[in-house]
Amino acid sequence: MSNHLTGKFIKKGGRLDFSSLASSKQFELFVSNVPENSIVEFFYEVTHDDGTLPQLAKLHVMLKQLATHIGETVENMKILVKDRAGLCIAREVAGKEYFLAKSFAECSKDELSLAIQAAIEISHEVNHPLV
Structure with missing residues (x-):
């Protein structure tokens, strides 16, 4: 535990x-x-409007737990959470579609909160509540 x-x-x-x-x-x-x-x-940190290391740490723990529970890679879990949180965009370049996901390291405090909430929602859907 x-x-x-x-x-x-x-x-x-x-x-x-x-x-x-x-x-x-x-x-x-x-x-x-x-x-x-x-x-x-x-770890102590004075918070600002940008995303914080504690948020990132919490999110990465959640991603690892979810990935382990559903048998997925952490990288794929990140994409699922980012997509659910609205941090992914699809772009078409020269007739080809590309899927872009924002790095968690570049996210604001609010965006990381959305990602954490998305992970919580997914955890309930797969019957593995994290919170």
């Missing part, structure tokens, strides 16, 4: 505090499921 946590903090008075009660409760639940003497890795 993978045990992961994503959340947000807000800086107040020189400290990082949970941005909401829900984030605090998620943290408590996470800590209660960590075995004693376990090493926990973490």
